[in-house]
Amino acid sequence: MFKKLLFSFIILLLLVSCASVEKHNQKITQLHSVAELHQDIDKLYTQLKRNHPHLYQFTSKETLDFKFDSLKQAINKPMDSRTFYKQLAAVTKYVGQGHMSLSPPSLRYTKKERKALNNTKFDVNNLDFEYLDNKLFVTNARENDTLLINAEVLLVENEKPQHLINKYKKVIASDGYNTTFHQRVAGNRFLGYYVKDKGRFDSISFKFRNADSTFVKQYKRVLKKDTTNVKKDSISTDSTLKKQKKIKLTKTEKKAKKLERKAKKKHNSKYGYIASRDEYTRNLNFVGKDSAVALLKIRGFSNNKYKDFYDETFKTLDSLKTEALIIDLRNNFGGRLREITYLYSYLTDENFVMINPSEVNTRTPVLKSMMSNTTPNSLKVLGGILAPVLATLEVFKTNKKDGKLYYNFKSSKEQEANPLNFKGKVYVLINGNSFSASSVLSTKLRGANRATFVGEETGGAFNGTVAGMYKIYETPNTKVRARIGLAHIDAPNKVSPDGYGIKPDVEIIPTYQDRLNNIDPELEWVLEDLEAKH
Structure with a gap:
């Protein structure tokens, strides 16, 4: 009887999981109403005002209010989550804190789909990029692509990389008024921004120029090579392969191997x-x-x-x-x-x-981080159980001075x-x-x-940044995620004007x-x- 109940429970969990995946994917790909989009803008701005300790350090409250209101006025027709993310990120970047970032929602997969995905590899991940002199090029490569080092990228799926990077800069936030971060990070994390822009992809083509030659290289997600399923009969009958005896190690050799590892x-x-x-x-x-x-x-x-x-x-x-x-x-x-x-x-x-x-907006920033609406319920339960202990420890780490809270x-x-x-x-x-x-x-x-x-x-920035601990907040309708810093981290030294890096x-x-x-x-x-x- 117990086994039947357990089996039924597992089947129910799988059905709920599949339904949850399907519901999520439908939600993020559909067009959201104007009212839903406006609600997500208001909800996110409320979270920023509630949690971010230096929200108006680089952009005044009046200006930031105006930008969020202008975004709401500009959105007058339904749009999908990814399009909305790009417009919202172009506004939140004016907070001027590089750790505060937005991410579009991703498609979810069933357990079976995730297992299949884990059995694949995508060799485009062997490439690292850099952007200098208005050129995107391969700065490092692994495995079979080492010959591509320093090759210039002319096209990515028929788009010029310069056009793509200029687009990505519109959603990249740096600390303060700094500009060196935008170009550097857009090149360094080019593929990451490409995914945010286009969504998950299983193939991609690059047109390269290497020395005097120009060529196109296609990358596809493929199955990892599996040598474990080679039939024993084929090994024994193949004249070019010989069955090797397993070498038995002595105690001393085993100990040496263990010490080496x-x-x-x-x-x-x-x-x-x-x-x-x-x-x-x-x-x-x-x-x-x-x-x-x-x-x-x-x-x-x-x-x-x-x-x-x-x-x-x-x-x-x-x-x-x-x-x-x-x-x-x-x-x-x-x-x-x-x-x-x-x-x-x-x-x-x-x-x-x-x-x-570090200046904070709450005496319990760790608990605030744990209780984000993106935190799995199991961790929330654990956080609830540990809350009295964690809250006590955090309160001892905070103190109030001149009307502001500080975390040590x-x-x-x-x-x-x-x-x-x-x-x-x-x-x-x-x-x-x-x-x-x-x-x-x-x-x-x-x-x-x-x-x-x-x-x-x-x-x-020279004068500090808001980081240390984060709250990951997900908007209710579009499922766009925001990473919100909870603590202002700064060294005792300061320079003027504020908002620039170490020069x-x-x-x-x-x-x-x-x-x-x-x-x-x-x-x-x-x-x-x-x-x-x-």
Whole structure:
């Protein structure tokens, strides 16, 4: 009897799930009435006013009110969710906070469809793009596409990439009035914006120019190669294949293999290995004359453990008596506050405070984040159970001053300089994609006059950004999702005018020709400067 009830319950769940998927897909592809669209605009603006602590920092309330009202007046006929998303995002970008973003709804799939999708691969994901000199080109490629590196994209499905990127810039928000972020991120995340614009696709064609040749390459989503279903009979009868005996390892060999796997896992964790890209998040190399200059490349502050890496790095620099360190934060979109705080402890010889207490609109921002209308019900139940404990902990982390609420992250407490702190010359390489935590770190270094900055203005603002914790809100009718920052993160140092990034001491903008010639102009300038001062 119990088995029958359980089986019936599972069947019911599957039917409800399928119905839910069908209902969602129908909802996001249909035309929404003007009244529904206006309601979604009002609902989202209400959420912004309720949760965003610096909503009017860069655009006044009067101007932002006018833009939202104008959008409502302009929408006078039904439209689908994706079209609505583009118009709404073109208004919310004026909030001027790069972490505040909108996403159009995606089609949902049944369990069977998801399983089939997981058995496919789409090799277009092996391509990375960059946009320089009004050209979109392949800046990196993996597997079979390495020959495409530096190939210029002339057409994407018969559309010019310049036209597409100009369209994407209309919905990209940066911190304040910064413009370097728009072009950089549109190239770097080109495929992501393409999906937001067009929706999910299973094939795409590119027209490339590589050296003197022009050609079209088509990418399709295909089944992954499956070698597990090869029949045993075909193996035994194939004269070119021989059945291999499984090698039996001794106890000592098994132990050695286990230690090898453990060491590799530890190494990958320390350096932040990214399997899908076959690269590490954190690297230390030595460059320049006699390889005497340390080059610390950090692609992000979010991946795996980090303390062992920085401990090892600065121990190495100390033992080698290294006199110059280059920190490469180009295309570093940020990450953990605690990681940049730990790194900065190696770059100063004084006690320091990394960030100020963060302005918030609620004493319980973590709970606010957990109770978003996009949070699965199971997590909401868990949040409800833990609410008394979480609320108590959060209240102790908040305080009120001059009528405003402030949340205290660990990085807002005084920190000690690491005894092995680096005392030599520091250079920092930055560009428009240096964002969020990498900009906070740059602000701190600039405020302490600790580094020479080379490159272009960062995409992240000097005077801080609204991030740290987020509420993901979904509009009721069109299902457009908004990521709303809940905490203002800023370093103690400030500049005027507000709304711009960390500006370089030496501005150097790379060119497409630099990429073709395998030249890194920012790095080369630093090495030449060090040589001249030696």
